[in-house]
Amino acid sequence: MNDLLCLGIETSCDETAAAVLGRDGRLLGSVVASQIDLHEAFGGVVPEVAARRHLERIGPVVREALAQGGIRSEDIGLVAVTRGPGLAGALMVGLSWAKAFAFARGLPLVGVNHVVAHAHAAYLHTAPRYPDLALVASGGHTDLFLLEGPREVRVLGRSRDDAAGEAFDKVARSLGLGYPGGPAIERLAQQGDPGRAPLPRVGLFRDSLDFSFSGLKTAAQTLRRQGLVPQDIAAAFQAAVFDQLWERSALALRQTGCRRLIFAGGVSANGYLRERLGDALRRQGLALLVPPMGHSTDNAAMIARLGLTMYEAGERSPWDMGAEPVIHPFKP
Amino acid sequence: MSGGWLCIETTGDVLGVAVLGADGGLLAEIGQQAPRLHSALLVPAIAEVLRLAGLSQASLGQIAVDRGPGSYTGIRIGLAAAEAMGDALGIPVYGVPGLWASAASRSLEGLYAPALDARREDAFCALYEVRQHGLPLEWIAPGMRPIGEFLEACRPFGRPVEVMGDAAGRHGELVRGYPFVRIGPSQMGAARLGLFAIRAREEALDDALSTAALYLRPPAATTRRADG
Numbered sequence: 001m002n003d004l005l006c007l008g009i010e011t012s013c014d015e016t017a018a019a020v021l022g023r024d025g026r027l028l029g030s031v032v033a034s035q036i037d038l039h040e041a042f043g044g045v046v047p048e049v050a051a052r053r054h055l056e057r058i059g060p061v062v063r064e065a066l067a068q069g070g071i072r073s074e075d076i077g078l079v080a081v082t083r084g085p086g087l088a089g090a091l092m093v094g095l096s097w098a099k100a101f102a103f104a105r106g107l108p109l110v111g112v113n114h115v116v117a118h119a120h121a122a123y124l125h126t127a128p129r130y131p132d133l134a135l136v137a138s139g140g141h142t143d144l145f146l147l148e149g150p151r152e153v154r155v156l157g158r159s160r161d162d163a164a165g166e167a168f169d170k171v172a173r174s175l176g177l178g179y180p181g182g183p184a185i186e187r188l189a190q191q192g193d194p195g196r197a198p199l200p201r202v203g204l205f206r207d208s209l210d211f212s213f214s215g216l217k218t219a220a221q222t223l224r225r226q227g228l229v230p231q232d233i234a235a236a237f238q239a240a241v242f243d244q245l246w247e248r249s250a251l252a253l254r255q256t257g258c259r260r261l262i263f264a265g266g267v268s269a270n271g272y273l274r275e276r277l278g279d280a281l282r283r284q285g286l287a288l289l290v291p292p293m294g295h296s297t298d299n300a301a302m303i304a305r306l307g308l309t310m311y312e313a314g315e316r317s318p319w320d321m322g323a324e325p326v327i328h329p330f331k332p
Numbered sequence: 333m334s335g336g337w338l339c340i341e342t343t344g345d346v347l348g349v350a351v352l353g354a355d356g357g358l359l360a361e362i363g364q365q366a367p368r369l370h371s372a373l374l375v376p377a378i379a380e381v382l383r384l385a386g387l388s389q390a391s392l393g394q395i396a397v398d399r400g401p402g403s404y405t406g407i408r409i410g411l412a413a414a415e416a417m418g419d420a421l422g423i424p425v426y427g428v429p430g431l432w433a434s435a436a437s438r439s440l441e442g443l444y445a446p447a448l449d450a451r452r453e454d455a456f457c458a459l460y461e462v463r464q465h466g467l468p469l470e471w472i473a474p475g476m477r478p479i480g481e482f483l484e485a486c487r488p489f490g491r492p493v494e495v496m497g498d499a500a501g502r503h504g505e506l507v508r509g510y511p512f513v514r515i516g517p518s519q520m521g522a523a524r525l526g527l528f529a530i531r532a533r534e535e536a537l538d539d540a541l542s543t544a545a546l547y548l549r550p551p552a553a554t555t556r557r558a559d560g
């Protein structure tokens with residue numbers, strides 16, 4: 001095999017994932033083992049439960065990813081792994097695995113930022129092109145940033161309270177829906193009328209592109225207690241989330257001069273948000289770039305994608321690289 | 333069996349790595365006081381111990397790793413690294429029950445109680461009898477319990493008990509209050525893991541050598557927000 005193959009490993013939250021990506025962009029294997037069933041009863045991720053499951057799954061998941069592409073461990077030329085942000089105990093499982101695997105085979109290692117990697121999921125079906133504006137929204141983060149290069153990231157805005165996906169989960173719970181809340185709210189909202197549930201709009205913070213979802217969440221919960229029907233609340237909540245995401249993104253596009261918006265992270269799997277963002281961008285002659293199907297939520301293909309790009313830019317991580325549960329302001 | 337043994341110990345404050353020859357002869361060993369730094373320091377320590385032993389990664393034949401009990405994070409760091417190296421090199425990985433291996437590292441016949449500090453009054457502990465032949469016999473199964481309660485359970489044996497591991501130091505006054513207790517070494521070294529694996533395989537006790545983590549406790553259920 002002449003192509004450089006990168007093994008990507010991701011264990012930052014509640015998905016154990018491994019993937020093999022070629023430098024030429026071919027995705028040879030990709031496996032994501034979800035733990036949603038384990039954490040459902042708690043309405044959130046239990047860190048120690050997650051870390052234990054990662055250790056049980058990491059070996060089989062890596063082996064299956066290699067097997068999908070008919071790849072032997074000696075064919076791998078580079079190892080990329082998530083170093084943060086995420087749950088410390090969970091991150092350490094993937095990091096220990098990745099470092100030991102790379103060391104045993106004498107391979108270069110690249111540690112990557114999980115949030116920046118989410119944005120790079122959009123580069124799984126098109127070559128990276130910098131600068132690019134990225135909006136990453138998930139259960140753990142809502143970040144708007146300018147990718148100036150694989151290792152140069154400028155944060156423009158972030159959530160000041162709940163992450164967007166977290167707000168979806170909490171509103172879903174107050175509407176009696178299951179966890180995770182995103183897909184449940186999207187389905188319910190299709191039968192609702194957003195005009196029948198008045199929700200506050202969160203204006204821009206002065207001199208800032210930051211987000212806030214906590215007030216929106218509380219207002220939605222209050223409407224439920226006042227007896228409004230869940231369908232209308234779900235529709236109104238989703239529309240209000242769109243308004244905020246679009247308002248900030250539109251301003252950032254104007255400020256940076258970028259001609260397209262990368263929308264990634266678990267919340268970008270929401271069809272309603274994708275469609276409305278796409279429409280809004282098209283009306284201004286701009287483009288929406290989203291990850292391929294199934295790569296909005298946590299996966300290892302995005303880790304390999306960013307790892308390869310950073311490697312080509314000269315990045316090499318040391319063997320004593322540690323986990324960085326909180327990277328603030330985040331580094332690539 | 334051919335090729336060297338790599339032994340990995342990450343369950344306590346001391347990070348231990350050792351390299352043994354195929355026959356179990358000690359080639360190199362490192363013990364490093366490094367609480368909370370095992371994730372960062374493990375691979376550099378492995379690189380160093382291989383250099384001291386004059387071996388390359390490719391000349392390893394098998395890996396022995398402490399699978400618990402001890403620090404939950406530490407257990408996972410060691411097991412994940414050992415499994416990854418096993419996969420990368422195509423060699424077997426043996427997970428070693430840490431308390432049993434500690435007792436097995438003692439040669440004089442008698443009762444031994446490996447006990448690891450588990451915070452507050454608790455210890456991960458067990459009681460074994462070292463005999464002339466074979467691996468130590470288990471009298472009290474590994475578990476997490478208040479150290480005083482455990483020592484009370486050792487009293488009816490009516491014989492001296494050597495308490496090994498860091499729990500004795502942590503609860504010195506309490507432990508020394510038991511007249512039948514003798515304080516043993518607080519650190520046993522990573523080489524004991526490979527030596528235990530060799531003996532367990534000779535005695536066809538391969539079941540003891542799985543790579544399932546030995547936490548001995550269910551996880552505490554406090555949640556954090558999900559990601560996606």
Ligand SMILES: [Zn+2]
Nearest residue numbers: 138298559560
């Ligand atoms: Zn994520």
